Amino acid sequence: MTSTVPPTPPDRQRDFVALVADLGPTFAERAAGYDRDARFPHENYADLRAAGLLGLCVPAHYGGLGADFATYGLVSEELGRHCGSTALTFNMHTATMLLCGQIADDLEMSPADRASHERRRVAMYAGVIGDGHIHAQPFSEGNAPGATAGVTTTAVRVEGGFQLSGRKIFASLSHAADRHNVICITPEDPTIRLMSVPTDSEGLSFTGDWDPLGMRGTVSLTLVLEDVFVPSDAELLPPGVFDQVAHRWPHFYLTLSFTYLGIMRSVMDFTDGYLAGRIGPGSRRENPQKQAGWAEMQVSYERAHALARHVLADAGVDPSPTQVRRAWASMVSTMETAPELASLAVRVCGGRSLLRPHTLERLYRDARCGATMLPWSVEACLDRLGRAGLSGDEDGGPHA
Numbered sequence: 001m002t003s004t005v006p007p008t009p010p011d012r013q014r015d016f017v018a019l020v021a022d023l024g025p026t027f028a029e030r031a032a033g034y035d036r037d038a039r040f041p042h043e044n045y046a047d048l049r050a051a052g053l054l055g056l057c058v059p060a061h062y063g064g065l066g067a068d069f070a071t072y073g074l075v076s077e078e079l080g081r082h083c084g085s086t087a088l089t090f091n092m093h094t095a096t097m098l099l100c101g102q103i104a105d106d107l108e109m110s111p112a113d114r115a116s117h118e119r120r121r122v123a124m125y126a127g128v129i130g131d132g133h134i135h136a137q138p139f140s141e142g143n144a145p146g147a148t149a150g151v152t153t154t155a156v157r158v159e160g161g162f163q164l165s166g167r168k169i170f171a172s173l174s175h176a177a178d179r180h181n182v183i184c185i186t187p188e189d190p191t192i193r194l195m196s197v198p199t200d201s202e203g204l205s206f207t208g209d210w211d212p213l214g215m216r217g218t219v220s221l222t223l224v225l226e227d228v229f230v231p232s233d234a235e236l237l238p239p240g241v242f243d244q245v246a247h248r249w250p251h252f253y254l255t256l257s258f259t260y261l262g263i264m265r266s267v268m269d270f271t272d273g274y275l276a277g278r279i280g281p282g283s284r285r286e287n288p289q290k291q292a293g294w295a296e297m298q299v300s301y302e303r304a305h306a307l308a309r310h311v312l313a314d315a316g317v318d319p320s321p322t323q324v325r326r327a328w329a330s331m332v333s334t335m336e337t338a339p340e341l342a343s344l345a346v347r348v349c350g351g352r353s354l355l356r357p358h359t360l361e362r363l364y365r366d367a368r369c370g371a372t373m374l375p376w377s378v379e380a381c382l383d384r385l386g387r388a389g390l391s392g393d394e395d396g397g398p399h400a
């Protein structure tokens with residue numbers, strides 16, 4: 001399995017990770033405030049924009065940094081290490097860049113569709129690079145676990161474009177994104193369409209309260225679309241391409257997991273510092289039981305991390321059934337190991353580690369959220385893994 005897009009060279013990968021690492025301490029300092037107030041990390045986004053990172057996965061000839069999917073994974077992990085909410089929302093933004101860039105380049109399109117796609121993405125990239133646009137990706141409606149199932153938001157054809165109506169739950173970057181990229185269907189056809197809706201569109205609103213357990217800075221309200229007009233050029237992928245992603249580029253749905261790898265790294269850093277006495281009430285390094293817990297944590301972390309890195313190298317078009325199964329396994333491993341590791345850290349470090357301003361209690365809450373994220377929630381991945389191979393149909397349906 002490969003991608004038609006050349007891989008980012010290792011030295012460039014290191015440069016991009018270093019860009020985030022430089023911002024990291026400031027992001028880590030701000031994280032407690034975003035969490036306490038359930039407030040979007042606007043200041044972090046200003047810094048990401050100034051560093052050129054909104055264009056991380058925008059190809060270089062459109063003015064971006066030109067990073068590929070695998071590089072995104074490494075950068076996202078580093079971001080998650082400093083602020084989970086920033087990393088998870090950055091995922092929504094960057095996933096759209098990847099969908100319209102590297103992933104679209106790997107998929108089938110007619111020459112006419114390819115030409116119109118090119119025109120549209122040039123405009124989208126210009127918005128990101130020139131005007132600092134932030135993109136969101138509210139796909140979920142809460143009706144079904146599959147990436148292309150249960151979509152009831154409609155796009156009705158009207159003069160010059162479409163009129164959109166529907167509701168999206170957990171629309172991360174509510175009020176913060178410039179564009180909300182929703183999936184929908186036309187009444188005459190079940191093909192999934194991807195439409196980009198400007199945040200100031202008439203008929204677009206947000207409802208509900210936002211006071212969740214974790215990932216509080218994502219500000220993921222319910223997005224309501226009531227007869228919202230978008231021009232034809234708002235369609236970000238030609239019809240049928242989004243459905244192809246689920247069959248042919250399923251590793252796209254892994255992108256969420258890198259945030260949680262970063263959170264795990266942060267749990268490890270915290271525990272190391274706490275047990276060694278660099279933070280907290282004093283050293284606990286001589287206690288054999290704590291050493292045993294710390295050893296257990298290292299094994300869990302390394303196992304999840306190694307599998308995630310292996311799978312990152314697999315990402316591309318037309319994976320083998322084995323590669324897709326491995327990706328599901330990695331998703332389960334990351335999304336379950338993160339909260340387990342945070343829970344173990346609480347036990348090993350002890351009661352005072354839970355007190356603010358220590359970061360562990362926030363990491364513990366943020367880590368718990370990953371398993372619920374569709375379409376590759378832990379349950380959905382386990383369900384697919386349980387059937388894979390046994391029914392002999394692993395090549396037959398969409399992988400997401």
Ligand SMILES: Cc1cc2nc3c(=O)[nH]c(=O)nc-3n(C[C@H](O)[C@H](O)[C@H](O)COP(=O)(O)OP(=O)(O)OC[C@H]3O[C@@H](n4cnc5c(N)ncnc54)[C@H](O)[C@@H]3O)c2cc1C
Nearest residue numbers: 137138139140142143144145170172215372373374379380
């Ligand atoms: C912090 C946070 C941020 C998020 N941000 C975004 C975002 O930006 N964009 C976005 O699109 N989504 C986002 N989500 C939503 C997420 O991806 C899920 O869609 C959401 O958690 C589902 O919630 P639910 O209560 O509907 O759960 P679920 O119980 O998972 O239900 C969803 C539907 O799928 C069915 N279902 C679920 N699991 C199974 C199963 N194993 N077998 C059969 N049926 C099943 C349920 O019956 C139901 O119909 C976010 C979630 C969180 C927690």
